[in-house]
Amino acid sequence: MTSLNRRSFLAATAAAVGSISTCVQAKAHDPMPKKWDEEFDVIVIGSGFAGLAAATEAKNQGAGNVIVLEKMPSPGGNSTINGGILSVPGGKFQKDLGIKDSPELLAEDMIREGMGYNYPEKVKTTTQAALPTYEWLVKEIGVEFVDGKVGQEGGHSVPRHVYTSNGLGSGIVNKQLEYAKKIGVPVRLRCYVEEIIRDSDGRVKGVKVRNGYRFGKPDSGKVQYLKAKKAVVLCHGGFGADVKFRMKFDPKLTEKFDTTNQPGATSELWREASRIGCNMIQTDWIQCGPWNSPEEKGMGIALYFAQGAAATMGVWVNCSTGKRFVNELANRKVRADAVINNNNKGQPCIALSDQNAVDLSINQTRKGILDKMLDKKVVHKFDTLEALAAQYKIPLDALKKTIADYNAALAKGSGDEMGRPFTKNAKPIGTGPWYCSLLSPKVHHCMGGIETNQLGQAIDISTDKPIPGLYAAGESTGGVHGAVRLGSCATLDCLVNGRIAGANAAKEKPWS
């Protein structure tokens, strides 16, 4: 795969397509507008990684008149605020470091961690396209990555992700925006898609929009009808910021829980895709980080303490009971659910460690960060366990017993009561001062979404056939990540499958 260049990769993927013109009689149908206000060949909804990749690829593949619609006042969605890491198995930096890796190994990691809910062919396409996608980003889009640096996120078997040079997803998005401008693909901001219009012949023919929309004001903007002669491509992202909608799928995720998402990560197009006959898969797999603190916005920094020090050599404690409540090294899903269930019963939870644990972990691996956490008041320091317990209203005797039990099991080498493996070099807990952070998971990523085939076509719930004129890619779709998405794989998914959807949308036979 490493020798695949951009064109051969896309050509391989699109080989079966030819001119796409399957016509499926829809049971549902919308009335057509009396007149179309504007006409495009391809309309892409959403201006994150996937939307920009789809639109530019469509343009390059000869789509003609392509536009990107974005409801928010600025482009990029969650992609701009993402961490700017990208899995590149078999990349140059890995080779320089002597790390053996392959698309197959990444696929294995994704499917194992995704609990086998992943669509195997989607995973294969996505992972095999990783290296060509990286090369495309560097050579064609002009993205800069940190030279020689390779990182490893949880669930990956080897270090394999590269870092954008500005440390954010905007390092990619901004270059994609420049590139779109250069090749003549406009991004229309504050353009909210209220309806996807599907005709009685089964074809998607355009969208009803509100131009000049102001986020949060459903009736704002001017209603217009935009005709899509070839296709509409849905790259509208997830719904992590939409409390009401996410609670339909996971009722635990109440308004008490913050999100790492931008405010525009809402559900309107999830509802609309379903309404016009898309099949929505795995919508209830909504990823939360278990280690976040409610005392800071977004992802924050307290997680480095909660994970690095407390989860490995301290304990996580339910303040109402003074007891541990989960294996602190279980997967994110298990731990986040455990914290959320306690929080929803009105029981705060903390990550707790002593000085030893901090010295043996983050004070070595992330020098200086503990001071930042203390300054920011997201990690708190106490001279005595008594003072800490008093502050968080933890029953002191129960807390002491929890620590004593852990220490006894550690000394005996017997099984930890929560099934956690003992960390190498772990010492008995007991040397103050003490540190803790409050735990409150934050909604991060929607694994599920629209069912699409290998060409990025949205599948009709009634017929199992593609909906003519409708494509989707990125977080708005399901099947790539299964139950649990791995870090550095969302960017990859969005870019690869955005390009595939765009390339195939360009090949649709115009409906008039």
Place this chain on the structure above:
Amino acid sequence: MTSLNRRSFLAATAAAVGSISTCVQAKAHDPMPKKWDEEFDVIVIGSGFAGLAAATEAKNQGAGNVIVLEKMPSPGGNSTINGGILSVPGGKFQKDLGIKDSPELLAEDMIREGMGYNYPEKVKTTTQAALPTYEWLVKEIGVEFVDGKVGQEGGHSVPRHVYTSNGLGSGIVNKQLEYAKKIGVPVRLRCYVEEIIRDSDGRVKGVKVRNGYRFGKPDSGKVQYLKAKKAVVLCHGGFGADVKFRMKFDPKLTEKFDTTNQPGATSELWREASRIGCNMIQTDWIQCGPWNSPEEKGMGIALYFAQGAAATMGVWVNCSTGKRFVNELANRKVRADAVINNNNKGQPCIALSDQNAVDLSINQTRKGILDKMLDKKVVHKFDTLEALAAQYKIPLDALKKTIADYNAALAKGSGDEMGRPFTKNAKPIGTGPWYCSLLSPKVHHCMGGIETNQLGQAIDISTDKPIPGLYAAGESTGGVHGAVRLGSCATLDCLVNGRIAGANAAKEKPWS
């Protein structure tokens, strides 16, 4: 709650309803038929627990002309072949045995095991109605339960379920059918619902059916349009037998895996409900029993060995590696997924125990069953471990090491490598003869489905408002069981929420 009789329970639930006539403008709409072939007040689809409960309740609440439609040639669906157990917290038999229980405790069990994916208000309604539902079954429907016997399924904190006297769900369904006949509710067999008809005013107005349908022949039967003046109630059950559809939501559940469901448990009305604007929640939570054997049909009996003997005092082994692969006492979901993932890699798995384990478990609790399993050739006996390994092509050295490691951990009292707690009285594994059963999970229950409110009204994906004229109950709906359904709770859900849906459907204002 124990003093609630049938009428007061339903009155309480339906209090907020009055005459139901909310009208929601639908974005989607179907063409109306030129003429309706027949007219009913309430049309119930599906003749299992939920459908029959809905139809008879609707009739009793003054619905007028009520009919039940069933696509199969015999009534009852999965309900007739179900195990005939019903959770009754606070029932007489429990009291006689001194077992303390309450609807609140059952609710707590359901939500804990459902991983908090349950809709709390649905769980409350369902559990609080358990005792009145039991009394209704006995006094009004004439169902006979085994006197004085109370059982306990996995995940329940106390023994709380009663048994029908014939040991099957048919002990309830047959009485419901007699009762329906008595009060004038016909059940029309071989009547397949091809479309639910939703008008442009948002209201569901009837169904398109094929009368005289032959299962598996989509074009069989005579097309007719049935008008539903008050409501359509969807009680069509799950899709466990529909391999293609279930693989959309959980791609692991390939055709390799059998199902405990009847062949009619297919997806047509899941697709149709989605098409007309229902919100489908938690569809990818599909329950499989981890302990089933592929060498017998349906639920079978090998599970008593795999669970009772091997999972507690033996080991589960991947035949390709000779190694254990899961905590044999983890929850059903974790274990079923682990076996399925191995099976899908072409790696058979077995449950394995020695004579000691069998003698200390099923030979005491289920006398005689081991002989039955051996006769039926679903559990297999070997004089030596060598012979067993040879039969299943298990690497012998690896298998011996697996057993030695288990024994060493047991002797030391140190942690089991898979995190399984050691069973009280467990002995080292090593005393032949040896026993084993093949493992192959079977698809059992769909936890997800149509989103409904507390009145059983189906919710519109676009508006979050009820779809006028459309109700749903039972396995076709989501929200009651969350991620994991407990044994003896499906029957309860179907009966309680079937009755609620039927009672409220009866109160709908006719549309003409």
